[in-house]
Amino acid sequence: MANPSSASPASREPQALSSSDGATAAKPGERSTPYASNVMRFLESVGISNPIPDNYSSEDFYSDFLCNHLKTDAVRRGHITCFTTVKPTILNSMGGLHGGVIAAISERVAIATARTVVGEDKELFLGELAMSYLSSATINEELIVDGSVVRRGRNTTVVAVEFKMRKTGKLVYSSRATFYNSPIAKL
Numbered sequence: 001m002a003n004p005s006s007a008s009p010a011s012r013e014p015q016a017l018s019s020s021d022g023a024t025a026a027k028p029g030e031r032s033t034p035y036a037s038n039v040m041r042f043l044e045s046v047g048i049s050n051p052i053p054d055n056y057s058s059e060d061f062y063s064d065f066l067c068n069h070l071k072t073d074a075v076r077r078g079h080i081t082c083f084t085t086v087k088p089t090i091l092n093s094m095g096g097l098h099g100g101v102i103a104a105i106s107e108r109v110a111i112a113t114a115r116t117v118v119g120e121d122k123e124l125f126l127g128e129l130a131m132s133y134l135s136s137a138t139i140n141e142e143l144i145v146d147g148s149v150v151r152r153g154r155n156t157t158v159v160a161v162e163f164k165m166r167k168t169g170k171l172v173y174s175s176r177a178t179f180y181n182s183p184i185a186k187l
Contacts, residue, residue, distance in 0.1 A: 070105060078149040080113045086141045096136035102173050103131055105145060110159040110177035113147035118157055118181050128178040135172040142166035156180055
Protein backbone atom coordinates (compact mmCIF):
# COMPACT_ATOMS: atom_id res chain seq x y z
CA MET A 1 0.00 0.00 0.00
CA ALA A 2 1.41 3.36 -1.03
CA ASN A 3 2.06 6.09 1.50
CA PRO A 4 -0.14 9.18 0.73
CA SER A 5 2.86 11.49 1.13
CA SER A 6 4.81 9.50 -1.46
CA ALA A 7 2.35 10.28 -4.28
CA SER A 8 3.88 12.30 -7.08
CA PRO A 9 3.39 16.09 -6.75
CA ALA A 10 1.69 16.27 -10.14
CA SER A 11 -1.07 13.91 -9.02
CA ARG A 12 -2.02 16.02 -6.01
CA GLU A 13 -4.80 18.58 -6.40
CA PRO A 14 -4.41 21.95 -4.65
CA GLN A 15 -6.48 22.12 -1.52
CA ALA A 16 -9.13 24.83 -1.31
CA LEU A 17 -9.58 26.59 1.97
CA SER A 18 -12.79 25.90 3.78
CA SER A 19 -15.32 28.68 3.84
CA SER A 20 -15.17 28.65 7.66
CA ASP A 21 -11.82 30.51 7.62
CA GLY A 22 -13.37 33.49 5.80
CA ALA A 23 -11.21 33.17 2.68
CA THR A 24 -12.60 32.68 -0.78
CA ALA A 25 -12.41 29.07 -1.93
CA ALA A 26 -9.70 28.45 -4.50
CA LYS A 27 -10.58 27.24 -7.98
CA PRO A 28 -8.82 24.13 -9.30
CA GLY A 29 -5.27 25.07 -10.30
CA GLU A 30 -5.17 28.09 -7.96
CA ARG A 31 -3.88 28.32 -4.43
CA SER A 32 -5.37 30.37 -1.65
CA THR A 33 -3.58 31.40 1.51
CA PRO A 34 -4.81 32.03 5.02
CA TYR A 35 -4.13 35.73 4.37
CA ALA A 36 -6.36 36.00 1.30
CA SER A 37 -9.36 37.34 3.20
CA ASN A 38 -7.21 39.94 4.98
CA VAL A 39 -5.72 41.10 1.69
CA MET A 40 -9.16 41.32 0.06
CA ARG A 41 -10.53 43.34 3.01
CA PHE A 42 -7.58 45.73 2.78
CA LEU A 43 -7.97 46.19 -0.98
CA GLU A 44 -11.68 46.84 -0.61
CA SER A 45 -11.04 49.35 2.21
CA VAL A 46 -8.74 51.42 -0.05
CA GLY A 47 -11.31 51.39 -2.87
CA ILE A 48 -9.87 48.83 -5.28
CA SER A 49 -13.35 47.89 -6.49
CA ASN A 50 -14.56 51.48 -6.97
CA PRO A 51 -15.01 52.60 -10.59
CA ILE A 52 -12.46 55.08 -11.97
CA PRO A 53 -14.09 58.49 -12.58
CA ASP A 54 -14.14 59.61 -16.24
CA ASN A 55 -12.04 62.72 -15.61
CA TYR A 56 -9.18 60.52 -14.30
CA SER A 57 -9.00 58.76 -17.66
CA SER A 58 -8.51 61.93 -19.71
CA GLU A 59 -5.38 62.46 -21.78
CA ASP A 60 -2.47 63.84 -19.72
CA PHE A 61 -4.49 63.77 -16.47
CA TYR A 62 -1.40 62.55 -14.65
CA SER A 63 0.71 65.58 -15.67
CA ASP A 64 -2.04 68.04 -14.79
CA PHE A 65 -2.57 66.29 -11.46
CA LEU A 66 1.12 66.56 -10.52
CA CYS A 67 1.48 70.13 -11.73
CA ASN A 68 -1.41 71.18 -9.49
CA HIS A 69 0.60 69.99 -6.48
CA LEU A 70 3.95 71.47 -7.48
CA LYS A 71 4.80 75.19 -7.43
CA THR A 72 8.10 76.42 -8.87
CA ASP A 73 10.09 78.84 -6.72
CA ALA A 74 13.50 79.26 -8.39
CA VAL A 75 15.18 78.08 -11.58
CA ARG A 76 18.92 78.44 -12.13
CA ARG A 77 21.39 76.59 -14.31
CA GLY A 78 21.72 73.14 -12.73
CA HIS A 79 19.26 73.82 -9.90
CA ILE A 80 15.47 74.04 -9.41
CA THR A 81 13.50 74.67 -6.21
CA CYS A 82 9.79 73.87 -5.92
CA PHE A 83 7.20 73.65 -3.16
CA THR A 84 4.46 71.13 -2.61
CA THR A 85 1.80 70.72 0.05
CA VAL A 86 0.56 67.30 1.11
CA LYS A 87 -3.15 67.19 0.25
CA PRO A 88 -5.67 64.41 0.99
CA THR A 89 -5.72 63.35 -2.67
CA ILE A 90 -2.06 62.26 -2.54
CA LEU A 91 -2.02 60.43 0.80
CA ASN A 92 -1.44 56.72 1.22
CA SER A 93 -3.62 54.54 3.46
CA MET A 94 -1.35 55.29 6.45
CA GLY A 95 -1.89 59.07 6.20
CA GLY A 96 1.50 59.95 4.70
CA LEU A 97 2.51 61.23 1.29
CA HIS A 98 2.15 58.35 -1.17
CA GLY A 99 5.45 56.85 -2.37
CA GLY A 100 4.33 56.85 -6.00
CA VAL A 101 3.59 60.57 -5.83
CA ILE A 102 7.02 61.20 -4.32
CA ALA A 103 8.68 59.26 -7.15
CA ALA A 104 6.57 61.02 -9.80
CA ILE A 105 7.36 64.48 -8.42
CA SER A 106 11.00 63.51 -8.14
CA GLU A 107 11.06 62.42 -11.78
CA ARG A 108 9.40 65.66 -12.96
CA VAL A 109 11.79 67.86 -10.97
CA ALA A 110 14.79 65.80 -12.13
CA ILE A 111 13.79 66.16 -15.79
CA ALA A 112 13.30 69.91 -15.40
CA THR A 113 16.65 70.22 -13.59
CA ALA A 114 18.46 68.22 -16.28
CA ARG A 115 16.89 70.42 -18.94
CA THR A 116 18.64 73.46 -17.42
CA VAL A 117 22.00 72.01 -18.55
CA VAL A 118 21.06 69.73 -21.49
CA GLY A 119 19.98 71.52 -24.65
CA GLU A 120 16.68 70.97 -26.42
CA ASP A 121 18.62 69.39 -29.29
CA LYS A 122 19.12 66.26 -27.14
CA GLU A 123 16.55 63.77 -25.89
CA LEU A 124 16.61 62.67 -22.24
CA PHE A 125 16.03 59.02 -21.36
CA LEU A 126 15.57 58.11 -17.71
CA GLY A 127 17.93 55.21 -17.05
CA GLU A 128 17.59 54.96 -13.28
CA LEU A 129 15.57 56.52 -10.48
CA ALA A 130 16.63 55.55 -6.97
CA MET A 131 14.41 56.64 -4.08
CA SER A 132 15.10 56.86 -0.35
CA TYR A 133 12.07 57.18 1.90
CA LEU A 134 13.62 58.44 5.15
CA SER A 135 10.56 59.68 7.01
CA SER A 136 6.95 60.60 6.30
CA ALA A 137 5.18 63.83 5.44
CA THR A 138 1.61 64.03 6.72
CA ILE A 139 -1.42 66.01 5.59
CA ASN A 140 -0.95 69.78 5.13
CA GLU A 141 2.85 69.56 5.51
CA GLU A 142 4.70 71.91 3.17
CA LEU A 143 7.76 70.46 1.48
CA ILE A 144 10.67 72.09 -0.31
CA VAL A 145 11.73 70.06 -3.34
CA ASP A 146 15.30 70.83 -4.45
CA GLY A 147 16.73 69.43 -7.66
CA SER A 148 20.41 69.85 -8.47
CA VAL A 149 22.73 68.47 -11.13
CA VAL A 150 25.36 66.22 -9.55
CA ARG A 151 27.23 65.37 -12.74
CA ARG A 152 26.92 66.41 -16.33
CA GLY A 153 28.76 64.53 -19.03
CA ARG A 154 28.58 64.27 -22.78
CA ASN A 155 26.13 61.33 -22.65
CA THR A 156 24.80 61.24 -19.09
CA THR A 157 23.37 63.65 -16.56
CA VAL A 158 22.87 62.77 -12.89
CA VAL A 159 20.40 64.77 -10.80
CA ALA A 160 19.76 64.63 -7.03
CA VAL A 161 16.35 65.62 -5.67
CA GLU A 162 15.72 66.26 -1.97
CA PHE A 163 12.39 66.73 -0.19
CA LYS A 164 12.67 68.73 3.06
CA MET A 165 10.05 69.91 5.55
CA ARG A 166 9.59 73.64 5.05
CA LYS A 167 9.19 74.38 8.77
CA THR A 168 12.11 72.34 10.12
CA GLY A 169 14.37 71.68 7.14
CA LYS A 170 14.29 67.96 7.99
CA LEU A 171 15.18 65.72 5.02
CA VAL A 172 12.29 63.27 4.47
CA TYR A 173 12.85 61.87 0.96
CA SER A 174 15.73 61.89 -1.49
CA SER A 175 16.32 60.52 -4.96
CA ARG A 176 18.95 60.29 -7.63
CA ALA A 177 18.10 60.14 -11.32
CA THR A 178 20.44 59.17 -14.14
CA PHE A 179 19.54 60.40 -17.60
CA TYR A 180 21.07 59.38 -20.91
CA ASN A 181 21.24 62.22 -23.41
CA SER A 182 21.36 61.60 -27.12
CA PRO A 183 20.96 63.86 -30.14
CA ILE A 184 17.53 63.91 -31.72
CA ALA A 185 17.56 62.01 -34.99
CA LYS A 186 17.07 64.18 -38.07
CA LEU A 187 15.18 62.23 -40.71
